[in-house]
Amino acid sequence: MGWRSVIITQHAKLSYSSRMMTVQNRDGINQIPIEDINLLLINTTQAVITSSLISHLAKSEVKVIFSDDMHEPICETVGYYPSTRDIDLLEQ
Template sequence: MSWRTVVITKTSKLDYSMGHLVVRDVESTVKVHISEISVLVIESTAVSVTAALLCELVLRAF
């Protein structure tokens, strides 16, 4: 069941690892399980998103 809205506002790298969205920026690393994400909002153009993460998000959307 998805219920989280994840908002990315800083320069960061978004990656997929073992069922989690991994958000890495200069100060910290945060993991959120993919099944918990309802909406992913990326507000910065300086965000890197891996192809593995995009593939997994598309598969979970349907």
């Protein structure tokens, strides 16, 4: 379970590489371990995100929220299969 909330507010490219989320923007390149991320907020319409990264974020149960031009949340990712943690909670 991650503990970081990552907020993207400017033009950036987000991709996956070796269990890390790579963020390329005008300031340089940063890498964040996916297991550290709890929430990814894309608060700009100028970000590009690869499908590989979305897939690995979903597998790690990271919530991804996208916002519109007015910086209002417009959609979020929802895992297709329930996590084992959710099943354990239901059995109790």
